[in-house]
Amino acid sequence: MFDLIIKNITQRKLRTALTVFGIALGIFAVIVMGGMSEHFNITFERSISLTADKIRVLPEGGFFGSNLNESKAREVKRVPGVSDAYGLLQAPLDPESLGFFGGDVIIGIPPEKQASLIKDTKLTEGRFLVTGDSYKAVLGSSVAREFNLKTGDEIEIKSKTVQRAASITHTRNFTIVGILEYTGSFFDNGVMIPLDRAQKFYDRGDTVSFILAVPEPDTDSDDLAKRIELNVEKVKTFSPSALRKQIEQSLVVFSLITVSAAILAAIIGGLSVMNTMLMSVSERTKEFGLMKALGAETKDILFMTMGEAALMGILGGIFGIIGGGALVYYLNEYLATQGTVLFSITPRLLFIAIAFATLLGMISGTYPAYRAARMSPMEALRYE
Amino acid sequence: MNDEPILQVKNLSKTYIRGKIPVHALSDVSFNVNKGEFLSIIGPSGSGKSTFLSMIGLLDKPTKGSIFIEGAEVTKASESEAPRIRREKIGFVFQHFNLIPTLSALENVDIAMRFARVAKNKRKERAIELLTQMGLSDRMKHKPSELSGGEQQRVAIARSMANYPVIILADEPTGEVDTKTRNMIVDLLKGLSEKGQTILVVTHDMAVAERTSRMITMRDGKIESDRRL
Numbered sequence: 076m077f078d079l080i081i082k083n084i085t086q087r088k089l090r091t092a093l094t095v096f097g098i099a100l101g102i103f104a105v106i107v108m109g110g111m112s113e114h115f116n117i118t119f120e121r122s123i124s125l126t127a128d129k130i131r132v133l134p135e136g137g138f139f140g141s142n143l144n145e146s147k148a149r150e151v152k153r154v155p156g157v158s159d160a161y162g163l164l165q166a167p168l169d170p171e172s173l174g175f176f177g178g179d180v181i182i183g184i185p186p187e188k189q190a191s192l193i194k195d196t197k198l199t200e201g202r203f204l205v206t207g208d209s210y211k212a213v214l215g216s217s218v219a220r221e222f223n224l225k226t227g228d229e230i231e232i233k234s235k236t237v238q239r240a241a242s243i244t245h246t247r248n249f250t251i252v253g254i255l256e257y258t259g260s261f262f263d264n265g266v267m268i269p270l271d272r273a274q275k276f277y278d279r280g281d282t283v284s285f286i287l288a289v290p291e292p293d294t295d296s297d298d299l300a301k302r303i304e305l306n307v308e309k310v311k312t313f314s315p316s317a318l319r320k321q322i323e324q325s326l327v328v329f330s331l332i333t334v335s336a337a338i339l340a341a342i343i344g345g346l347s348v349m350n351t352m353l354m355s356v357s358e359r360t361k362e363f364g365l366m367k368a369l370g371a372e373t374k375d376i377l378f379m380t381m382g383e384a385a386l387m388g389i390l391g392g393i394f395g396i397i398g399g400g401a402l403v404y405y406l407n408e409y410l411a412t413q414g415t416v417l418f419s420i421t422p423r424l425l426f427i428a429i430a431f432a433t434l435l436g437m438i439s440g441t442y443p444a445y446r447a448a449r450m451s452p453m454e455a456l457r458y459e
Numbered sequence: 460m461n462d463e464p465i466l467q468v469k470n471l472s473k474t475y476i477r478g479k480i481p482v483h484a485l486s487d488v489s490f491n492v493n494k495g496e497f498l499s500i501i502g503p504s505g506s507g508k509s510t511f512l513s514m515i516g517l518l519d520k521p522t523k524g525s526i527f528i529e530g531a532e533v534t535k536a537s538e539s540e541a542p543r544i545r546r547e548k549i550g551f552v553f554q555h556f557n558l559i560p561t562l563s564a565l566e567n568v569d570i571a572m573r574f575a576r577v578a579k580n581k582r583k584e585r586a587i588e589l590l591t592q593m594g595l596s597d598r599m600k601h602k603p604s605e606l607s608g609g610e611q612q613r614v615a616i617a618r619s620m621a622n623y624p625v626i627i628l629a630d631e632p633t634g635e636v637d638t639k640t641r642n643m644i645v646d647l648l649k650g651l652s653e654k655g656q657t658i659l660v661v662t663h664d665m666a667v668a669e670r671t672s673r674m675i676t677m678r679d680g681k682i683e684s685d686r687r688l
């Protein structure tokens with residue numbers, strides 16, 4: 076039967092090509108949008124797993140709330156079950172950008188805590204920050220690539236402070252002492268500098284953006300997070316699981332938006348298959364009636380027509396994946412030079428795309444196939 | 460030796476409701492056909508001959524009565540059994556040839572055997588054999604649009620024979636061809652019947668009917684005469 080299916084869809088080349096193109100566009104959208112969503116999922120997954128053991132302590136108003144004094148870190152550390160606590164200062168590298176997705180960030184960190192923050196991450200060159208370092212920096216791999224920097228080079232960091240109506244921009248060069256290996260997490264976009272220099276440079280006094288509390292082994296981090304909130308005034312905590320939950324929630328929304336846009340595009344492709352199949356079935360009314368008179372069973376005709384629709388779906392899927400894959404590849408190549416990567420095409424995504432294309436073709440082919448199979452041989456043969 | 464008729468028609472009636480008026484297309488028709496008979500059914504249009512053919516071919520259901528092919532009552536066949544009976548017992552030849560325009564002559568014969576789940580190499584062998592028998596050995600790769608009317612009808616006859624049918628039903632097989640081609644097609648059918656193939660032709664062309672071995676004349680849904688020639 077496959078030879079007949081192929082014969083039928085190659086019979087009307089332009090129509091088939093247009094239909095396949097419709098599906099391909101839909102699957103192209105699935106690959107590009109899905110690739111973006113997959114990339115964010117992977118990045119957050121890796122970032123969370125790097126900091127999975129630590130509790131975040133934020134000022135009461137949340138991340139953008141009031142300032143958190145570094146002295147709170149000592150209070151947090153005194154809570155039973157906390158083995159260590161330290162403050163971090165976070166600021167966008169480019170003060171003009173907010174630095175949410177893929178933006179580079181400055182991380183002010185007490186040098187001696189650096190190993191605790193990034194766990195097993197190794198350096199590709201140079202050294203970590205050490206106590207007593209002044210205007211020194213350790214770069215994430217993406218930042219280093221973006222600005223083409225090596226150990227010994229200098230990186231220019233800007234800060235912006237608002238005084239009355241005017242904003243003053245300070246600039247300062249930091250000497251690079253080390254570059255981190257690629258982690259696939261947000262540390263790739265981090266520039267780590269000593270906390271005291273960061274506070275001074277950003278004019279933040281003794282404040283930090285948030286405090287990380289490291290629980291003692293065998294301590295339940297959810298319980299500990301609650302204990303910290305009870306023992307330390309005016310702070311809010313996020314245990315690793317609460318943080319994961321929150322990030323997952325925002326990722327779900329992001330995935331929903333991207334994926335539904337892609338699905339919409341693919342459904343439009345599916346409608347084009349349905350249209351083509353309906354047209355082709357009504358053109359071949361007599362042919363199907365004849366086949367029934369020759370003894371074709373309903374399932375033979377269903378198989379043939381659904382097969383045509385599914386094949387167009389598969390072809391569209393393949394072209395969509397090739398097209399989307401090519402775009403994503405070149406976009407990632409380009410974006411890598413800008414310090415970020417936006418897309419990840421995972422095997423899971425490829426599987427979804429091809430399965431979706433086939434299913435879409437088949438579902439869109441169901442009604443036309445049903446119409447073809449229902450054809451009475453009598454009616455069909457009278458049809459002149 | 461099996462003396463049972465190959466086709467038995469018993470008290471067959473068909474009533475259509477056209478608008479609100481019942482139309483008796485067939486009323487109480489009975490006859491038997493033996494193996495190897497070359498039978499023609501003639502009659503003016505509206506005499507019920509085409510209705511009759513559709514019912515033997517399981518394309519339509521009678522209001523009353525039954526049809527037996529090789530002793531089995533086909534009028535009782537369900538929707539799901541009908542395709543098997545059509546492809547195993549019956550070969551169709553139509554007035555408008557009804558070949559699939561996108562397929563070559565060989566593929567048009569081949570497709571009838573596909574539905575009967577015949578293996579690919581056997582299908583090809585049989586299709587070549589039949590087309591050669593029809594004198595089309597040099598036209599096998601041609602599409603219907605590249606064949607003359609007579610050639611197309613010969614492909615259709617080859618197709619009808621593909622699954623060794625018990626009976627070939629031909630509905631106005633010469634309706635769309637010229638006199639010369641008509642004679643050739645009738646010769647061909649006659650030749651097949653002489654080899655033992657049972658053939659039933661519905662026609663309004665006396666020249667065709669007169670060359671068959673038995674002629675049933677129908678009028679107003681009834682058999683007017685049934686005579687052997």
